[in-house]
Amino acid sequence: MGEDLRQLSVAADLLRSARSIVVFTGAGVSAESGIPTYRSGSDGLWSAQNMERFANPSGYARNLPESYEWYRARALTALDVQPNAAHRAIAALTTARRGVTLVTQNIDSLHQRAGSADVIELHGNLRECRCEACGWRVPWASAPGRPSCPECTGTLRPDVVMFDEMLPAEALEAAFAAARTADVMMVVGTSLQVAPASELPRLALRAGGRVIVVNPDEQDGLTGPGVVRLPGKAGQVLPPLVASATLAPSAEGPGAGSPAS
Numbered sequence: 566m567g568e569d570l571r572q573l574s575v576a577a578d579l580l581r582s583a584r585s586i587v588v589f590t591g592a593g594v595s596a597e598s599g600i601p602t603y604r605s606g607s608d609g610l611w612s613a614q615n616m617e618r619f620a621n622p623s624g625y626a627r628n629l630p631e632s633y634e635w636y637r638a639r640a641l642t643a644l645d646v647q648p649n650a651a652h653r654a655i656a657a658l659t660t661a662r663r664g665v666t667l668v669t670q671n672i673d674s675l676h677q678r679a680g681s682a683d684v685i686e687l688h689g690n691l692r693e694c695r696c697e698a699c700g701w702r703v704p705w706a707s708a709p710g711r712p713s714c715p716e717c718t719g720t721l722r723p724d725v726v727m728f729d730e731m732l733p734a735e736a737l738e739a740a741f742a743a744a745r746t747a748d749v750m751m752v753v754g755t756s757l758q759v760a761p762a763s764e765l766p767r768l769a770l771r772a773g774g775r776v777i778v779v780n781p782d783e784q785d786g787l788t789g790p791g792v793v794r795l796p797g798k799a800g801q802v803l804p805p806l807v808a809s810a811t812l813a814p815s816a817e818g819p820g821a822g823s824p825a826s
């Protein structure tokens with residue numbers, strides 16, 4: 566058996582015998598849907614200049630209305646693209662078994678559109694824009710042409726977590742609690758450069774969980790005991806992995822016993 570296949574089989578066994586699983590995703594899971602990752606460098610979407618201008622609250626305020634337009638364009642793009650095989654495999658895992666918690670840093674709602682319910686969104690989402698002043702909300706597809714609230718003339722902004730902003734407390738607590746009790750955390754398509762989300766896999770390892778990493782490169786630095794790396798694209802690695810992990814285990818297999826739970 567080739568090394569990659571052997572690792573896939575080790576990972577499938579881990580998933581099959583785990584009682585609690587956390588799937589933790591980043592921009593890489595949506596790359597094959599055509600949404601550029603943060604660090605892909607393949608276009609100017611996430612250039613340093615755009616980060617400065619749009620990705621933090623003061624830049625956003627200084628660059629209105631262009632910053633509002635930028636988020637609106639991203640929101641409409643997210644609606645326009647389709648979930649890929651990786652989102653679908655994760656949805657199949659979340660519906661096939663109990664005890665699976667899905668945590669994402671993504672804001673594109675592609676997990677939900679692929680059929681995953683109860684997604685813990687750490688960085689908000691691009692479904693709606695909201696008024697900073699009065700909380701009025703509207704789906705981006707019907708958002709006003711200018712970033713001015715029709716109720717109170719306050720400033721409209723995306724419902725995402727920008728740099729320097731707090732993550733939603735409830736989502737963060739739920740994610741940390743799930744990480745602490747996970748038998749297996751599967752980390753898909755994230756470079757782990759953005760704290761505090763980046764702490765989740767280490768937390769799971771420290772608590773005695775195993776970590777499966779699905780990523781074509783190793784910039785996340787997750788290696789060593791307890792880590793199984795599957796170095797490929799999420800859309801290619803996850804379908805066979807999930808199919809194998811959700812098959813009924815053979816009587817003497819490492820997953821024996823899990824159907825009763």
Ligand code: NAD
Pocket residue numbers: 590591592593594595596597600601602603604605670671672673688753754755756757758759779780781782784785797798799800
């Ligand atoms: P990142 O861009 O820093 O890292 C992406 C990772 O995905 C890299 O490690 C890369 O090697 C890997 N990758 C690329 N293609 C892949 C594929 N086909 N399969 C598997 N892995 C692949 O993204 P991040 O770690 O999520 O960065 C965090 C921040 O980026 C978050 O704040 C998030 O909100 C924001 N972000 C979100 C989206 C989105 O919603 N789709 C897009 C860009 C950025």
Ligand code: ZN
Pocket residue numbers: 696697698699700701714715716717718719
């Ligand atoms: Zn308002």
